[in-house]
Amino acid sequence: GAVVSQHPSWVICKSGTSVKIECRSLDFQATTMFWYRQFPKQSLMLMATSNEGSKATYEQGVEKDKFLINHASLTLSTLTVTSAHPEDSSFYICSASAPTALQETQYFGPGTRLLVL
Amino acid sequence: AQKVTQVQTEISVVEKEDVTLDCVYETRDTTYYLFWYKQPPSGELVFLIRRNSFDEQNEISGRYSWNFQKSTSSFNFTITASQVVDSAVYFCALSGGSSNTGKLIFGQGTTLQVKP
Numbered sequence: 001g002a003v004v005s006q007h008p009s010w011v012i013c014k015s016g017t018s019v020k021i022e023c024r025s026l027d028f029q030a031t032t033m034f035w036y037r038q039f040p041k042q043s044l045m046l047m048a049t050s051n052e053g054s055k056a057t058y059e060q061g062v063e064k065d066k067f068l069i070n071h072a073s074l075t076l077s078t079l080t081v082t083s084a085h086p087e088d089s090s091f092y093i094c095s096a097s098a099p100t101a102l103q104e105t106q107y108f109g110p111g112t113r114l115l116v117l
Numbered sequence: 118a119q120k121v122t123q124v125q126t127e128i129s130v131v132e133k134e135d136v137t138l139d140c141v142y143e144t145r146d147t148t149y150y151l152f153w154y155k156q157p158p159s160g161e162l163v164f165l166i167r168r169n170s171f172d173e174q175n176e177i178s179g180r181y182s183w184n185f186q187k188s189t190s191s192f193n194f195t196i197t198a199s200q201v202v203d204s205a206v207y208f209c210a211l212s213g214g215s216s217n218t219g220k221l222i223f224g225q226g227t228t229l230q231v232k233p
Contacts, residue, residue, distance in 0.1 A: 002164075032219055043208065043223045044162075091160060097219050105152070106212075106221055108162035 006109035023094030029074035030096035123224035140209030149213035
């Protein structure tokens with residue numbers, strides 16, 4: 001149990017385009033989803049916390065107009081990188097936690113590698 | 118403020134050796150959770166264990182064991198008889214507290230290389 005998927009796993013795009021990444025909890029309902037960014041050989045940096053049906057809470061320094069987050073259902077959250085630039089190239093990982101005994105444990109998706117040319 | 122420190126950046130061992138990954142945390146909260154995650158080269162974070170602040174019992178799961186000591190604010194992870202497949206980056210993390218937003222505070226990670 002507690003499986004989280006992410007799509008796509010890899011994306012290469014041109015500078016200026018927008019990229020949407022989906023995060024799904026496959027076998028549980030996730031009231032809260034988290035989006036992280038990870039640069040090579042570094043730790044995970046939390047970008048935002050997403051609660052179903054409400055606006056996401058962004059961490060300091062993360063541009064909410066740049067990284068649009070939608071959590072429309074208990075099993076799906078999306079991250080859209082708008083007008084992507086080469087500096088947005090990174091590994092993006094989502095996680096989900098559940099409102100049951102699984103709460104307080106985040107289960108992570110496999111990540112999405114974004115390369116902006 | 119909450120903080121997690123993993124002082125070992127990289128560890129290299131030979132297969133079948135035992136290895137301990139250190140984790141020290143800081144928090145003023147009395148209720149919190151500690152985690153270990155494994156990140157293999159594929160990138161996905163694999164959940165290994167969760168410990169709450171009221172449970173100081175050590176845990177063993179196969180070749181993995183965890184030593185939680187509140188007195189020293191440490192939550193160390195030992196792999197017994199290491200294998201090449203254990204090669205990965207291991208993250209210690211902390212969550213919980215009065216705000217209880219569920220946010221994870223990660224350490225910087227320890228890269229473990231197990232050589233055959």
